[in-house]
Amino acid sequence: MSYGLLTEKKGIIFGALDENSIAWKTAVRVHEEGGQFILTNAPVAMRMGSINDLAQQTNSQVIPADATSIEDLENLIDQSIKILGGKLDFVLHSIGMSVNVRKGRPYTDQNHSWTAKGWDVSAGSFHKLMQVLYKKDAMNKWGSIVALSYMAAQRVFPDYNDMADNKAYLESIARSFGYFFGRDKKVRVNTISQSPTPTTAGKGVKGFDGFISYAEKMSPLGNATALDCANYTITLFSDLTKRVTLQNLYNDGGFSNMGVSDAVMVDMVDNKE
Ligand SMILES: NC(=O)c1ccc[n+]([C@@H]2O[C@H](COP(=O)([O-])OP(=O)(O)OC[C@H]3O[C@@H](n4cnc5c(N)ncnc54)[C@H](O)[C@@H]3O)[C@@H](O)[C@H]2O)c1
Numbered sequence: 001m002s003y004g005l006l007t008e009k010k011g012i013i014f015g016a017l018d019e020n021s022i023a024w025k026t027a028v029r030v031h032e033e034g035g036q037f038i039l040t041n042a043p044v045a046m047r048m049g050s051i052n053d054l055a056q057q058t059n060s061q062v063i064p065a066d067a068t069s070i071e072d073l074e075n076l077i078d079q080s081i082k083i084l085g086g087k088l089d090f091v092l093h094s095i096g097m098s099v100n101v102r103k104g105r106p107y108t109d110q111n112h113s114w115t116a117k118g119w120d121v122s123a124g125s126f127h128k129l130m131q132v133l134y135k136k137d138a139m140n141k142w143g144s145i146v147a148l149s150y151m152a153a154q155r156v157f158p159d160y161n162d163m164a165d166n167k168a169y170l171e172s173i174a175r176s177f178g179y180f181f182g183r184d185k186k187v188r189v190n191t192i193s194q195s196p197t198p199t200t201a202g203k204g205v206k207g208f209d210g211f212i213s214y215a216e217k218m219s220p221l222g223n224a225t226a227l228d229c230a231n232y233t234i235t236l237f238s239d240l241t242k243r244v245t246l247q248n249l250y251n252d253g254g255f256s257n258m259g260v261s262d263a264v265m266v267d268m269v270d271n272k273e
Contacts (some may be wrong), residue, residue: 005238006035010084012076013037014067014129015094017049020199022148023094024054025230031058033234035090038080040065067095067125073132087140090237093129093147096201097121098163104206107161115162122166123173130177130189141186144237147174148229149191149248151256159206171248178246188245192232195223195252217263219253 013030015023016039030037039055043064055062063079065072081087099114100107126147133139151157152164153171171191178189196202196212205211216223224232232251235241250256 002032006033009035009089011037011090013092022226022229025226029230068120089143091145101161123169127173139187144188147191149193175246191248193250194229218258218261219255221253224251
């Protein structure tokens with residue numbers, strides 16, 4: 001169902017790798033709501049994923065950019081403004097990667113050059129992106145910038161590893177840069193803290209199956225899907241949320257405020273008997 005919430009709005013969507021990606025679902029929903037956008041991903045992801053199918057489906061162009069490269073970001077933003085015929089109304093940062101997670105190094109035995117790389121991709125890139133947008137004055141007044149986070153920024157999830165620290169940093173950047181973007185450009189900056197979701201990045205976390213079923217049992221509304229996240233993002237890109245900024249917003253079926261649920265209690269008792 002379409003509400004026309006993004007008619008005449010233009011933007012950039014980072015991080016659509018395949019049809020499971022949260023960014024992929026978001027691109028489809030933005031298109032349905034009337035928004036126009038450039039799709040972007042790391043040059044290496046162009047070969048692994050199927051972003052060109054999405055571009056065709058949403059009538060959009062693809063511009064490769066490594067989100068850790070200022071030069072790539074500058075080129076992406078210049079080109080996007082040219083192709084879309086004006087400044088941007090929305091940007092989605094849907095990027096995350098930990099080399100330690102990928103290579104199975106535990107939190108207590110990190111390779112710190114991998115830690116630095118993962119930080120740059122998952123958190124530093126958000127600052128770089130906003131700095132380029134800010135300096136180029138690339139956002140329209142009342143525009144909206146969203147990045148995706150996870151509750152391991154606030155609470156301990158041991159196997160989430162260094163991504164927990166990256167998400168804490170990401171959320172802090174949203175607040176810190178959001179202040180300047182709000183004050184100087186009247187642009188919103190928020191993070192959405194999403195339920196565990198079966199995507200390439202999500203499934204890379206050790207013990208993901210246990211992770212997702214535990215969250216499902218703990219959440220009164222059940223886990224939020226990638227499509228739920230896309231829909232929430234649409235509201236944050238729309239004019240209906242003009243003064244929501246500097247927030248970390250939970251899209252998690254209620255998980256973040258739970259202590260324990262009946263479903264989890266039942267499992268605990270069963271396991272003891
Ligand atoms: N899946 C989950 O359980 C979950 C939960 C909460 C938050 N998130 C967050 O949602 C976001 C999207 O992840 P997803 O779950 O859709 O997985 P995904 O694997 O589909 O998306 C991650 C994207 O990051 C891109 N990327 C990696 N390095 C990059 C670079 N240098 N430059 C540009 N792009 C780069 C990848 O190519 C990929 O498209 C991430 O920030 C992730 O941490 C995911």
